[in-house]
Amino acid sequence: MTPFLRKILGMNWMLMLVMYGLLVFGVFMIETASRHVSMTGLNLSQYGSAGVYFASKQKMFILIGSVVYFFAALMDYRWIRWLGLPIYVVSLGLMILAMQQNDAVYQLRLGGISFQPAQLGITSGILLISWLVQDLPKIHRWFAAPMVRIATIGILAAIPFLMVMKMGDMGSALVWIPVSIVALLIGGTPFRHLTFIGLIGAGTIPLLYFVALPLVSKRGPERIDIWLRMMNGQEVDISGNAWAPHNVSMAIGKAGWKGVGYNATVEQGSLNAKGFIPLETAHNDYIFAVIGEELGFRGSLLLLTAFSLLLIQGLFIAFYSRDVTGRMLVCLTVAAFFAHIFESIGMCVLIMPITGIPLPLVSYSGTFVVICMFLLGLVQSVWIHRHEKPGLSLKAAEA
Numbered sequence: 001m002t003p004f005l006r007k008i009l010g011m012n013w014m015l016m017l018v019m020y021g022l023l024v025f026g027v028f029m030i031e032t033a034s035r036h037v038s039m040t041g042l043n044l045s046q047y048g049s050a051g052v053y054f055a056s057k058q059k060m061f062i063l064i065g066s067v068v069y070f071f072a073a074l075m076d077y078r079w080i081r082w083l084g085l086p087i088y089v090v091s092l093g094l095m096i097l098a099m100q101q102n103d104a105v106y107q108l109r110l111g112g113i114s115f116q117p118a119q120l121g122i123t124s125g126i127l128l129i130s131w132l133v134q135d136l137p138k139i140h141r142w143f144a145a146p147m148v149r150i151a152t153i154g155i156l157a158a159i160p161f162l163m164v165m166k167m168g169d170m171g172s173a174l175v176w177i178p179v180s181i182v183a184l185l186i187g188g189t190p191f192r193h194l195t196f197i198g199l200i201g202a203g204t205i206p207l208l209y210f211v212a213l214p215l216v217s218k219r220g221p222e223r224i225d226i227w228l229r230m231m232n233g234q235e236v237d238i239s240g241n242a243w244a245p246h247n248v249s250m251a252i253g254k255a256g257w258k259g260v261g262y263n264a265t266v267e268q269g270s271l272n273a274k275g276f277i278p279l280e281t282a283h284n285d286y287i288f289a290v291i292g293e294e295l296g297f298r299g300s301l302l303l304l305t306a307f308s309l310l311l312i313q314g315l316f317i318a319f320y321s322r323d324v325t326g327r328m329l330v331c332l333t334v335a336a337f338f339a340h341i342f343e344s345i346g347m348c349v350l351i352m353p354i355t356g357i358p359l360p361l362v363s364y365s366g367t368f369v370v371i372c373m374f375l376l377g378l379v380q381s382v383w384i385h386r387h388e389k390p391g392l393s394l395k396a397a398e399a
Contacts, residue, residue, distance in 0.1 A: 007073075008074075010384050011073065011380060011383070011384060012313065012317060012383045012384075014309070015310065015313045015314070015317070015379065015380060015383070018306055018309050018310045019310065019373070019376055021306060022306055022307070022310070022361040023369075025303070025306075025362065026287075026361055026363065026364075027058050027059060028055075028262075029283075029290060029291055029362060030051070030054050030055050030058050030287070030363075031054070032051060032262060032263045032272075033272065033282045033287050033290040034051050034054040034055075034282065034283035035049055035051035036273065036275065036279050036282070037282075038279070038280075054364050057364070057366075058364050061367070061370055062369060062373075064370055065369050065370040065373035065374070066373065068370055068377060069374065069380070072377025072378050073378075073380035073381050074384070075381065076381065076388070077326060077378050077382055077385065078385075080127070081127055081130060081131040081325055083124075083127060084124060084127030084128035084130070084131045085128055085131075087120065087123070087124035087127065088121070088124035088127070088128045088156075090124075091117055091120040091123075091124045092121065092163065095118065095163045095164070096163075097117075098116075098117050098167065099163075099166070099167060114367075115368075116169070116172070116367075118160070118167065118169050118172040118173075119368050121163075122172070122176070122179065122336055123371050123374065123375060125157060125160060126332040126336065127329070128156055129153055129183050130324075130325045130329045130332060131325060132152055132156070133149065133152070133183070133186075133187045133325075133328055134323060134325045134328070135325075136152065146188075146189055146190055149188075149189065150184065150189060150197070153180060153183045153184060154180070157176050157179065157180040157183070161176040168216065168217045168219070170217055170220050170355050170356075171355030171356050174339065175336055175339040175357075177339070178335045178336075178339045179332050183328065184197070186324075186328050186331045187328070209221070209224070223354045223355070226241055226242050226354075227245065229242075230245060230350055231350060244278055244286075244354060245347070245353075245354055247271060247276040247277060248277055248278075248286055248289040248347075249348065249349060250271065250276075251271040251276065251290075252288075252289055252293060252300075252348060252349060254269075255294075255295075255297070256296055257296050257297050258298065259292070259293060259294050259297075259298075261294060262294050264294055270293065270294070271293060272294070277290060281356070284363040284365050285356045285357065285358060285363070286348060287359055287362060288359055288362075291303060291362075292348065307337075307341050310337070311334050311337060311338060314331075314333060314334040315330075317330050317379055317380075317383045318331050318334070320383070320386045321382050321386060322382075322385065322386050322387070322389070326382040326386070329378050330379050330382050333376070333378065333379055336375070337360050337372075340357055343357045344357050344358060344359040361373075
């Protein structure tokens with residue numbers, strides 16, 4: 001049996017089937033969620049509706065992501081990790097460039113494709129942290145000291161975190177918090193150090209909220225204030241700043257067990273069809289509101305079950321990793337996915353403030369789908385190469 005065929009047959013099929021199941025589900029939900037988006041006459045005449053247009057573009061990104069996924073999965077992740085530093089530096093440069101653009105969401109356009117460099121920063125940070133935590137102590141034992149390891153992870157996470165906060169993208173910035181915590185845990189940080197970091201972090205929350213956040217984000221404090229008021233049952237302006245969180249939560253809350261039905265119309269009582277879910281972002285940031293309204297509790301529960309299965313498979317693969325780098329890659333990917341899922345769904349059911357973050361593999365998010373598939377390809381690579389030892393492979397190649 002050839003090594004290539006052995007890798008194909010040795011893939012974690014459950015992980016891949018769940019991933020593609022979520023992607024297919026996302027295409028259908030994007031089509032129904034985006035059918036009311038305003039479009040130019042040229043695109044309408046070519047595709048027939050906005051829903052078909054965005055679903056077709058999502059399919060194109062899935063095809064690109066599939067190539068990236070199998071490339072990352074079949075190549076040993078010990079080679080891919082070397083991309084961490086150059087991609088990290090490039091992502092920081094792209095974020096600086098995005099700050100100079102006159103764009104509300106700090107997107108860049110390259111070759112007709114628009115993307116947010118903040119997402120690329122998270123991916124490169126996962127690669128770089130996973131590499132350095134294992135290999136830095138090999139250079140000198142001083143790098144194995146707990147405080148040095150904490151400082152390394154803290155600096156690598158703090159730089160893009162602060163830059164993303166400066167861009168006003170609170171959702172992408174918050175992803176760094178669970179990623180950093182998991183990196184410290186998997187990196188072997190002693191419990192006493194974690195306790196001290198937790199106490200310091202809790203003590204700085206008032207300073208971050210009342211001093212730092214208003215300086216870097218105009219909408220951040222307002223969104224958190226509205227969320228706290230709604231959580232406490234206080235009066236808010238549902239025709240003004242609280243319009244989106246009120247209507248999004250109402251769409252999910254009124255759906256019941258079955259929902260109003262897929263592709264529901266105004267006559268069926270769909271708030272999405274009536275335009276009460278923000279039309280321009282219903283297919284990305286607020287797609288769970290459309291899922292909850294149209295498919296009801298049973299559809300939402302099925303989606304959460306699929307995501308849970310995906311994350312559990314990731315933890316299962318991490319357990320069988322052959323080294324620290326593989327374990328770190330998988331666990332940080334699981335942490336990033338969990339943060340996106342929790343934030344995206346949480347803001348639609350009022351357990352989180354509105355942050356504007358896509359739901360992995362399901363939302364229409366362009367290049368973010370490719371990035372998610374690349375990360376899952378790395379997870380697959382950790383599983384495929386779990387039995388290979390670098391020393392044995394080198395001796396086999398020399399023989």
